[in-house]
Amino acid sequence: MNFADVINFLQEKSTDDECPSCKTHEWLLEAAQEGEIKHTPGLVIGNIKEDDAAYSSVTFSARPTITMVCKNCGFIRLYSYNFIRDWLKAKGGVA
Template sequence: MKISAEDLSAYFDAKGVKDGCPLCGTDSWSVTPAAGPDGAIEAGEVALEVTLQLVKTNSWVPMLPLVCQNCGFLRMHHTHWIQKWLEERDNAAG
């Protein structure tokens, strides 16, 4: 499942996520765009399967990285929770 910028914004609003960077207070963030099989970047979508490798356990966590455009602070969101909320929202809408 791809997550659009609108979906991400709706999720953050529903969860009460604050816009400001915890380090500098700026509310300007960038996300990693999603590349299709041909390597082309699709507008309005964000990468879903960016993974953090855990060497000792050989496991991974699907993460969505957001970067503060002022100070470079990196925040990560576990995509499972975003997808779960989107599915519940879509199921409730019918």
């Protein structure tokens, strides 16, 4: 998956690139490295048993994400890396 793949995905799926926080339209696509997109553990998911006040039973996993940051206010927008990967595969692209 490269930078252009993500841009194509956003253009097809997202009709509004306005920042919900500051209303500007300039985003930084993070983790872009020489055209190759790297996913990050942008969304951490914690599991905890009921009545565990000490949080001793907490286990974590992470959902791989593509991260965009508003260049004006820093608002963070996340997309599922796996969702974009599957969209790309369905279109016949290489993920």
